[in-house]
Amino acid sequence: MTSPAKGAPGQAGAILALTGPAYLWLTVAILLPLSAMFYFSFLSEAPLAGKTGEWTLANYRAFFEQGFYGTLMLRSLRLGAEVVFWCFVLGFPCALVLAKSVKGRWREALFLLVILPFWSNALVRIFSWTMMLRGNGILERAIDWVVPGRFRLDIMFTYEAVVIGLVHSYLPYMILTCYISLQAVQDDLIEAARSMGASRLTILRRILLPLSLPGILAGVVLIFVPVIGSFMEPRILGGRNGTFIGTVIEDQFTAVFNWPLGAALSFIMLGCVGVVFALSRLALGRRG
Template sequence: MQLEANVPRAEASSSRQIPARRRWTTAALLAPAYGWLTLAVFLPLSAMLFFSFLKAAPFGARPLQLTLDNYLAFIRRPYLVGVAWTSIEIGLWTTGLSALIGLPAAIALARATRGRSQQVLFLLVVLPFWTNGLVRVFSWTMVLREGGVLDYALHLVAPTAPPVSLLYSFPAIVIGLVHAYLPYMILTCYLSAAAIDEAHIEAARSLGARTPVIFAKIVLPLCLPGLISGSILIFVPVIGSFMEPRILGGRVGVTMGTMIEDQFVQAFNWPLGAALAFTMLGVVLVIFAVSSRVLPARVIAQ
């Protein structure tokens, strides 16, 4: 759904092949991954989708009663609208900041480093991911809390400064999430930025274009595919996240993710939890459907 406009040449090349064989090749390429996903994700999720129309989870002696009530949750529980908005806000902030920080980092990685140092830097970006997410979140609490690492470091520099405590606040959630998801943005943008042909930039430069212009007219559009892939990889999971908001946000950390978790863990109301999750998925899909109609048009316009 994103950026099909950017790969017309690929399609031109593939159209040369014999259609029947091509169809088989395509099916063979897709079947393993989607077969696996069907077994492990789509079928289970279909069951969950079915649950979301039930009055109660189908266990024990409870009769199956179909209902749409769960999907009316947002009407019955007006406070959920505010919670949903908070989640989207967190998603937008996290995605936006990751893009703002990650894109330059990716371009720097692709263009300001080379050879071995590039490889090493690239791996250094990935490596933090090889630790457990929960451990990382708990480490952030130690950095952000009053008397924590940040506070401590600040008072080494400025002993008279007031105590700093970012923990249990909205910024804390965003910091934790940006940290958790930034590498995805750097990675996808790096893949785009690394593919930019030096000749384009040289040509523009020889025509007298200055750096900001080159960035806006050449680098940014060519990095857009990576930026968009990265945004999907970040925005989508972030609005459903519950660990970072819960641990770093304190009382502020109430999101759709934590609300859904409550339905599953505390109320044992799977149907409502599933309905909330699918509503959220619907919102995500709408956002992406809209943006994929808007974005390629702009890319083409350039």
């Protein structure tokens, strides 16, 4: 009963009974909605309330004809790249210290502390930054306390505020993925390199970075994709400067009610993410 059976009678029925409900649910709530969205993106108007849309490529054409959307897409891609960059710069050393220099109970406790915010409410964490960044907020007062004077930070509702909030949101992902792959690097390997006279920088460059590349890349993907699709973070921290492709898509669904255009923009966004990853894969492949 417990060993994986092969071709046992009644097996097909059992498989269907076990996997059917879960996959039916996923079909109704994920696959069909995405397919419907793809269908809508080729219609002139949403086939709701008795209207019928006609087949058209106008929604996709709008993206290429109106420079506005392209500019925002580039702005979102830049935001994604910047957030990924800072997450790596801040997160990799942190993962390195955790994996290779702290041991035992301490490591466990610190690791838990780092990933504790990882699953807690993203919205609330973004909101908490408004306390820090707003005019006369904590950060400004802290600076004023250190350097008294008329120095004004004035960072709330700017592009930088959005970057700070997003880095805060996604940093634990990068630490987590880097930590997992760094932990798998054998200490003997590092010892061997050192005994042969390799400096720390060499060990980092020739052993630790290449061997943890899969973890770094996993972190990059896990951060880049949701950042490109973010809309709540730019709205709260970016204010009027927080217009990105994600907020424009949200507008199409909640304010403008041009669902076909929103659908087309969503798939263009997915396409752009795909192209970015294909290109970076090509670049990485060539180097190796």
